[in-house]
Amino acid sequence: MHRRILAGDRLIAAFLAGCALFNYPLLSLFDRPDEVFGIPLVYAYIFAAWAVVIGLMAWAVERRFK
Amino acid sequence: MLEAPVIIATSLLYLGTLFAVAWWGDKRADQGRSIIANPTIYALSMAVYCTTWTFYGSVGRAAVSGIGFLPVYLGPTLVMALGWIVLLKMIRIVKANRITSIADFISSRYGKSHGLGGLVTIIAVIGIIPYIALQLKAVSSTVSLLLSYPEIVMPHRSATMSVGADISFYIALILAAFTIVFGTRHLDATERHEGMVAAIALESGVKLVAFLAVGIFVTYGIYDGFGDIFDHAAADPDLQRLMTAIPSGKGYTSWFSLVVLSGLAVLFLPRQFQVAVVENVNEAHLKRAAWLFPLYLLLINIFVLPIALGGLLHFSGQGVDADTFVLTLPMSQRQEGLVLLVFIGGLSAATGMVIVETIALSTMVCNDLVMPLLLRHNRSAIEDAKDLSGLLLGIRRGAIVVILLLGYLYFRLAGEAYALVAIGLISFSAVAQFAPALIGGMYWRGGTRGGALAGLSAGFVVWGYTLLLPSFAKSGWLPGDFLAQGFFGIELLRPQQLFGLTGMDEISHCLFWSFLANIGAYVGVSLLRPPMVAEATQATLFVDALSETGQGGAVLWRGRAQVSDLQELVGRFLGPARAQSAFAAFARRRGSQGGGDEVTPEADAKLVQFAESLLAGAIGSASARVMVASVAKEEPLSIEEVMHILDEASQLRTYSRELERKSRELTAATLELQAANERLQELDRVKDDIMSSVTHELRTPLTSIRAFSELLRDDPKMHLADRERFLGLIVSETERLTRLINQTLDLAKIESGRADWNGCELDLKEVIEQSIAAISQLVREKEAHVEVDLPDNLPLILADRDRLIQVMLNLLSNAVKFLKPGSGRIRVTLSLHADGLQVSVVDNGPGIRPADQQLIFEKFRQVGDTMTAKPSGTGLGLPISRRIVEHFGGRLWVESVEGEGATFSFSLPFAHAQQQAVA
Numbered sequence: 001m002h003r004r005i006l007a008g009d010r011l012i013a014a015f016l017a018g019c020a021l022f023n024y025p026l027l028s029l030f031d032r033p034d035e036v037f038g039i040p041l042v043y044a045y046i047f048a049a050w051a052v053v054i055g056l057m058a059w060a061v062e063r064r065f066k
Numbered sequence: 067m068l069e070a071p072v073i074i075a076t077s078l079l080y081l082g083t084l085f086a087v088a089w090w091g092d093k094r095a096d097q098g099r100s101i102i103a104n105p106t107i108y109a110l111s112m113a114v115y116c117t118t119w120t121f122y123g124s125v126g127r128a129a130v131s132g133i134g135f136l137p138v139y140l141g142p143t144l145v146m147a148l149g150w151i152v153l154l155k156m157i158r159i160v161k162a163n164r165i166t167s168i169a170d171f172i173s174s175r176y177g178k179s180h181g182l183g184g185l186v187t188i189i190a191v192i193g194i195i196p197y198i199a200l201q202l203k204a205v206s207s208t209v210s211l212l213l214s215y216p217e218i219v220m221p222h223r224s225a226t227m228s229v230g231a232d233i234s235f236y237i238a239l240i241l242a243a244f245t246i247v248f249g250t251r252h253l254d255a256t257e258r259h260e261g262m263v264a265a266i267a268l269e270s271g272v273k274l275v276a277f278l279a280v281g282i283f284v285t286y287g288i289y290d291g292f293g294d295i296f297d298h299a300a301a302d303p304d305l306q307r308l309m310t311a312i313p314s315g316k317g318y319t320s321w322f323s324l325v326v327l328s329g330l331a332v333l334f335l336p337r338q339f340q341v342a343v344v345e346n347v348n349e350a351h352l353k354r355a356a357w358l359f360p361l362y363l364l365l366i367n368i369f370v371l372p373i374a375l376g377g378l379l380h381f382s383g384q385g386v387d388a389d390t391f392v393l394t395l396p397m398s399q400r401q402e403g404l405v406l407l408v409f410i411g412g413l414s415a416a417t418g419m420v421i422v423e424t425i426a427l428s429t430m431v432c433n434d435l436v437m438p439l440l441l442r443h444n445r446s447a448i449e450d451a452k453d454l455s456g457l458l459l460g461i462r463r464g465a466i467v468v469i470l471l472l473g474y475l476y477f478r479l480a481g482e483a484y485a486l487v488a489i490g491l492i493s494f495s496a497v498a499q500f501a502p503a504l505i506g507g508m509y510w511r512g513g514t515r516g517g518a519l520a521g522l523s524a525g526f527v528v529w530g531y532t533l534l535l536p537s538f539a540k541s542g543w544l545p546g547d548f549l550a551q552g553f554f555g556i557e558l559l560r561p562q563q564l565f566g567l568t569g570m571d572e573i574s575h576c577l578f579w580s581f582l583a584n585i586g587a588y589v590g591v592s593l594l595r596p597p598m599v600a601e602a603t604q605a606t607l608f609v610d611a612l613s614e615t616g617q618g619g620a621v622l623w624r625g626r627a628q629v630s631d632l633q634e635l636v637g638r639f640l641g642p643a644r645a646q647s648a649f650a651a652f653a654r655r656r657g658s659q660g661g662g663d664e665v666t667p668e669a670d671a672k673l674v675q676f677a678e679s680l681l682a683g684a685i686g687s688a689s690a691r692v693m694v695a696s697v698a699k700e701e702p703l704s705i706e707e708v709m710h711i712l713d714e715a716s717q718l719r720t721y722s723r724e725l726e727r728k729s730r731e732l733t734a735a736t737l738e739l740q741a742a743n744e745r746l747q748e749l750d751r752v753k754d755d756i757m758s759s760v761t762h763e764l765r766t767p768l769t770s771i772r773a774f775s776e777l778l779r780d781d782p783k784m785h786l787a788d789r790e791r792f793l794g795l796i797v798s799e800t801e802r803l804t805r806l807i808n809q810t811l812d813l814a815k816i817e818s819g820r821a822d823w824n825g826c827e828l829d830l831k832e833v834i835e836q837s838i839a840a841i842s843q844l845v846r847e848k849e850a851h852v853e854v855d856l857p858d859n860l861p862l863i864l865a866d867r868d869r870l871i872q873v874m875l876n877l878l879s880n881a882v883k884f885l886k887p888g889s890g891r892i893r894v895t896l897s898l899h900a901d902g903l904q905v906s907v908v909d910n911g912p913g914i915r916p917a918d919q920q921l922i923f924e925k926f927r928q929v930g931d932t933m934t935a936k937p938s939g940t941g942l943g944l945p946i947s948r949r950i951v952e953h954f955g956g957r958l959w960v961e962s963v964e965g966e967g968a969t970f971s972f973s974l975p976f977a978h979a980q981q982q983a984v985a
Contacts, residue, residue, distance in 0.1 A: 008150060011356065015147035022140045022325060024318035033306070038293025040309040043133055043371060050143065050364050057147050057357040 010060035014053055021049040068215045068402055073409070080410050081244060081417070084265040088248055091264030102263045103347045105354035111263045111341040112359045113270035115142060115332055116366055117197075117419040118204035119490040121273055121412050122389050124367065128374035129388030132308035137321050138490075139367055141328030143360035149342075149352055152333070155508055156343045157352070158611045164683040167426055168339045168500060169434040172522075174687040175507040175608050176515035177600030183434030183688055185519065186500065189526050190336050190430060191469065192534075193496025194423055196489040198473030199480065201416040202241075206234030206477075208393055208412050212405070218394050220387055238474040241420050242467045249425035250462045259425065263345050266422060269414035274366055276411025277392070281369020283404055284376045284395050292372060299375040308375065323574035324491070330501045331494040336426035337419060344426075420470070428465035433686030436461050441692055448638075449696065455641045458684060480541060491573050492533050499525035499580060502588045511605040514592045521588025528580040533572060536561045603708045613716070627669045627698035632677040635697050639684045652676050674698060759925060760810055763941065767799040767806070774799075809942040813925070816949045823869070823953065827862040827977050830870075830903055831896060837874035838894065844882050850890030860898055864977040865954045873950050873958075876943040877907045877970045884911035902956065902975040910967040919960050923948050947972075 020026055030045035037044075094101045102108070127135040145152075156171075165171050169190065173183030210233070211218070248262045289295045299305040332338050346352070377391030386394055393412070396404040440448055448454065502525070503518040538544045551560065559565075562572050564579050597605060629649075637645035652673065669677075674694060681690035703711075774792040778784065784792075815821040838852060845852055881892050893908040914922065925945050944958075951958040951972045962968035 007353075011147050011150050015144055018140070018144045018147060022137075022144070023322055027321070028318065035296070038291075038296055040296060043309065046133060046136055046140075047364070047368070050140065050360075053143060053147070054357050054360045054364060057360070061150070061353040061356055 007060050007063075011057060014056040014060060017056065018049075018053040021053065022046070068212055068405060070213055073209065073212050073406075076406060076410065077413060080413065081240070084268065084417070085244070085247065087268050088261035088265040090261070092259075092261035095260035100260055100347060102260050102267065102345075103351075105351040106358060107264065107267045108346065108351040109355035109358035109362065110267035110270040111345065112338070112355060113274070113362045113366075114266050114337055114341055114418045114422050115335075115359075116270070116273065116363070116415060117490075118201050118412055118415045119197075120366065121277060121415040122204055122208075122392050123490065124370045125374045125377065125391045126387070126389035128308070128370050129378055129391070133371065134321075134324075135370055136367065137324035138328040139363040141325040141330075142332035142363060144325065145329040145332050146356045146360050149356045152505075152508075153342060153352055154349055155611050156333075156339075157346050157349050159508070159608050160343050162611065163607070163687065164679045165687065166344060166433065166683060167430045167686075168334060168336055168504070169430040170682075170686050170688075171339075172500065172503050172507065172518065173434060174682075175604050176503075176513070176518045177598060177604055178688040178691045179515045179519075180434075180438040180688045180692075182503075182515060182518055182522070183430075183686060184438060185522050185526075187427075187430040187434045189496055189499060189522065191427055191472075193493050194336065194427060195469065195472045196476050196480070197493040198420055198423060198470065199477035200489050201420050202234045202238055202473055202477045204412060205237050205416045206232075207390065208409055209233055209237075211390060211393055211397070212409060215397060215405070216400065218384075218386060218397055220385065220390070232478075234477060235474060238470045241417060242424075242470040244417070245421045245424045245466050245470070246463045248421055249428070249466070250459050258345055260345075260347075262421065262425065263341065266341065266418050269418040270362070273411040273414040273418075274362065276407045276414070277366050278369065279404060280392055280396055280408050280411075281373055283399075283401065285369060285372045287401075288380065288395065288399060289372075289376055295372045295375050295379075298379050302379070305375055305378055309371070319574050320571040323571070323577050327491065327494045327498055327573065327577060330498040334497045334500045334504065335423075335494075336430065336497070337422035340422050340426040420473075424466050424469050427469050428462045431465040431469070432458060432461045433684075433689065436465070437685045437689045441689055451638060453641055454638045455684075458639060479543075488537055492537060495529055495533055495573065495576050495580065496526070498577070499529060499584055502581070502585045506588060507605070508608055508611075511602070511609050512592055512597065513588065513605065514595070514597050514601050516594070517588045517590070517592030520591040521584045521586075524587040525580045525584030528583045529576060532561050532564060532579055533576040536572065599703060599708055603712075606709070606712055610716075624671065624703055625674075625698050625700035627674050627694075628667055629669045629673065630667065631697040632669055632674065632694075635693060636677050636680050639681060639693075645680075648680055649677075669698075756810075756814075756925070763806055764803065767803045771796050771799045771803075806942070809946060813942055813946050813949070816946065816953070824866045825864050825954075826867065827864055828867055828870075829860070830863055830905065830974070831856045831858070831860065833867060833870050834874060834894060834896060834905065837871050837878060840871070841875060841878045841882065844879060845892070848882055848885050848890055849888045850882060850885050850892060853891070853893045855893070855895040857896065857898070860896065860903060861976045863903060863954075863974045865974060866950075869950045869953075873947040873972065874905075874907075876947045877972075880943065880970070881907055881909040881911065881968075885909060886911070899973065902973050904971055904973040906969055906971040908967060908969045913964040913966055914960065914962040914968050915964050916962075919962060922960065923958075 027042075027046075030042045032041055034041040091101050102111070124135045159165065160171065163174055165174055169183045169186035172186050173179050176182050211220075248265070249259055285292060285295060289298070296309060299309060333342075342355075373391055373395065374388060377386070377388060377395055380395060380398065381391075393405065393408050396408060451457070499522060502521050503513070506513045507518070535544060562575055564575070567575065567578075570578065596602075633645050633649050634642075636648065640648070656672070678690050678694045681693055684690075685693070774796050778789060778792055812821070834854070834856060838854065842852075878892070878894075882890070885892070889910075891910045893906075895906045895908070897904050897906075923944050925942060948958045951974065954974055956972055956974040958970070958972040960968055960970050
């Protein structure tokens, strides 16, 4: 039961993190004409943040509790 | 290679494969061996979200607005994080109430209302038909592009083209036929289509592979990696704009609106509701899908911007539509295989969307639009008909054809117009109108039917006015001054600056006003009056779906109905045979629960609810309610009664769970107690056995001692020789008594595990020689002969020296004891075996009968004729020896042929093997 509540809370945390990462104003910080490894900064940022949120969700639901 | 016959053959072959997969999936489902009971398949089926609007359209959007194509996929990612909470609740509600569509869901929540179901269906159909048109357009454009290969000619549809010559008309027909075969092969009371889901999952795989293939080809084949494309694009000021900034001005508001809108769409688009909720096999699959589906979205978007930039660079100034880059880039490089793969990928995206969407819409049209109308206007025909399952299937098939033809019609009319390009988001905004009534209904008890009707209507009207009508105006179907000057020339009513609101893009603008109207009307009207009984009942079942109350079991019906009437009613819609088997199964289930197995003509409330839920699966919950009411005399329940029943049911559930837990604990305790008791009895029995044997064995020597002593006392004149003989007997009997007591104590110690063992590594040969020396006196007395065969340098064994000598002495003295004086021979051998040493003591005595060969190892058992030969042993030597050998990991046994002597052997493992065993 506790596992389930914890996993649920983690998913909600991932949701909130995503809401913050994917929107103004955090998004605007990266909206600059810069590049990382030849890739436009904002493009790289969104995909990185996206991957992090997916990773968080996977961690929340797949992790075995010990 | 890319001629028309090849394209047509490939398409048909692909569709045939899909059909084979679907057929196989259905067959496995019938056998109860589902192939879609798998979280990965579930996540892939959710990816039906990605239509041609994604497959071709994302690149088109990226070519105009840079990363503006992304929020449509970020929204679903966020919603899936909440999927474990929201979708789980939806799935529970759908399963408990046998809901088959989103219209049914909303209708059922607000008291099984026909009006609401119908309204939701109309909104969905109006919102989705243009979206279907978009899929037809995509398929027909790609086909005509391919037909002009190797030239790249933008498809230009002439308005005068006859329907008969229009390839997309045939595409629509093929898709309709395909959908009918997929979705309405038979009427299922739960509206689940396992085969279809399997095919959709396969299509999702194909479109992802195709898109990644073309992305890799463009990025690494035409260009030299991501960096190369971005470098080229950076040199062009027009393109640089796409990579560096979110389109300025309204950028962030629009971005946020799209995130919200797509998040709602991924829940409420009829096709998403169908695959994610209705077709869900196991709610545990939600967990993996929660991150796999977003991962899918991420993967299919990685190459969008590179393809868009690559296409813009490659086709600079050639007038190639960015929506076609996915196909035209490989075409321009003469990659025929890749072109065909992309085409199939696009076909997957289109067919997947069309199939699921039309199945979902046709269910809604049948259950929430046509059935209510039939019930209202043609009630007698429905009630007289014997079997309506054919009619239901007919309605659904008809609805599929009509929906696809409407889609085709829209496509014909709209052509290349604006209305088609923007339609994805317009559709999203339409289905987003379901959100307040649906989410509100799941979490707020106070929402009423009136509130939901008002909210949906208001939201729908505002959506139509601010988004749909302007899209018509931009397409030239309405006078353009409607946009600029507003309705009737009233400036405040300008549809895209409603009441003078400016500074927003059209989607955010529509979303704001429609949600304001929708939520405002929903909440406002709901608060006007308290919910009626039916609304409050359903509200409780929905809101408490995850708690005790909502999990069924409560009987919310009172009245009288006949079993035969109900069965006949269900039979009319599902077919008599299926109705009969369903009723029989229900009766068996209840019988096995001890819920009364006698067949009565009068149906109880549980059976009525069962029949209603069966019907709800086939014709929708509102119509099912009406039909059941038509064959039953019902007494209305008051709201207090309903709440009381629900409370009771939930308490009952809690009690019964508690009871179950207690009874489980009780059972476990009883078992433990039983085991302990058995052990106790066993110990008691052993103790009794030993006591009786010991007392019996002690009595024998005691009796003889006493008898001889009395003889000596009573006859003082006894001869000295007799006297000495008697005294000798007394002494020997006393010795036997002592031995007996010692051995009994010894055995008791060994058996209870309290014996002292002094294990050390020792040479068995030495032990044997020592034992033989110790017994030599006895051997000499019997004039027997002892032979030994003891090899040198054998491995050591681990044992207690004194105990082993005890064993050897026991075996040797037994052997000597039974030898005939003068001719006895004893042979002692020591031999090496694979895992230990074996010692054998062979004699040529009388031997042991086969029947006695086990008995001699039991306590106090001495074989031989006790009438003639007085026992001289204690009957404990062999049992003790056996226990000693077993203690050191060996075994002791006897082989004997009666009359030819006996061989007692024991084996002991090597020291190292034994240490391993101990460790």
